[in-house]
């Protein structure tokens with residue numbers, strides 16, 4: 023990497039996975055900050071473009087000590103237990119509550135230099151074996167475009183396989199394609215207006231980026247998270263098939279909505295908007311799989 027490049031990335035965390043975020047064993051870098059607000063997001067702590075503190079009131083075994091941990095008065099003990107006022111937290115930058123070492127407070131997000139991430143990735147080279155590598159996810163990686171470009175270039179210099187998980191809404195995304203070995207790209211809804219209403223972003227740029235990658239014959243998996251009540255009815259599944267098959271014989275991964283992120287929404291002081299959505303049944307998934315296959319898509 024040249025000395026003139028020196029980006030820091032806002033990172034939620036890093037971890038290791040096997041065969042879920044790309045082939046083989048992988049280090050995954052989860053970036054913080056997203057330009058969408060999907061009601062079913064399983065990682066809502068990745069949305070804000072700044073570090074923040076999650077508050078798990080269920081872990082609050084000493085309420086008085088917890089209220090004392092916040093000098094801004096955001097944590098109060100009331101008849102219903104301990105509550106945290108997130109409006110107060112929104113203007114807090116140095117998080118003195120974390121010094122209490124209570125498990126009720128948890129930091130989400132911190133800066134890491136690109137060089138530190140590349141060095142860490144290189145240290146685990148033997149773990150990846152032939153197939154694996156590094157996956158950059160989020161949040162939305164393209165929200166930190168220049169830093170991600172630098173990270174991908176650094177990984178390429180190290181000959182480490184790269185995958186990126188994106189919502190695809192960044193118009194400059196194709197600039198990164200030469201540095202991405204495998205692209206995972208979400209399509210939230212086949213209809214532009216509905217996508218904008220539900221997630222805050224329409225789908226036109228995402229579809230353009232899918233088309234662009236397909237025409238370049240770059241490795242790509244289009245991910246659809248099926249969420250009953252939002253995008254999983256028969257008509258919408260057919261519309262997914264129509265829109266995507268008009269681009270080509272794409273690889274599709276169907277992901278069923280789950281509620282495992284709900285606890286994090288609460289720890290951020292919010293209710294998960296899709297909390298009432300049902301998790302799709304196996305029959306539902308089979309139907310969607312069959313329907314998309316009829317449109318000539320490769321569905322897994």
Ligand code: SF4
Pocket residue numbers: 075091092093094095096097106110111114115117118119120
């Ligand atoms: S983030 Fe700041 S305001 Fe919020 S609980 Fe912690 S110390 Fe208090």
Ligand code: SF4
Pocket residue numbers: 056057058059060062063064065066068069160161162189
């Ligand atoms: S695009 Fe991904 S990270 Fe962003 S809000 Fe939607 S599900 Fe969450």
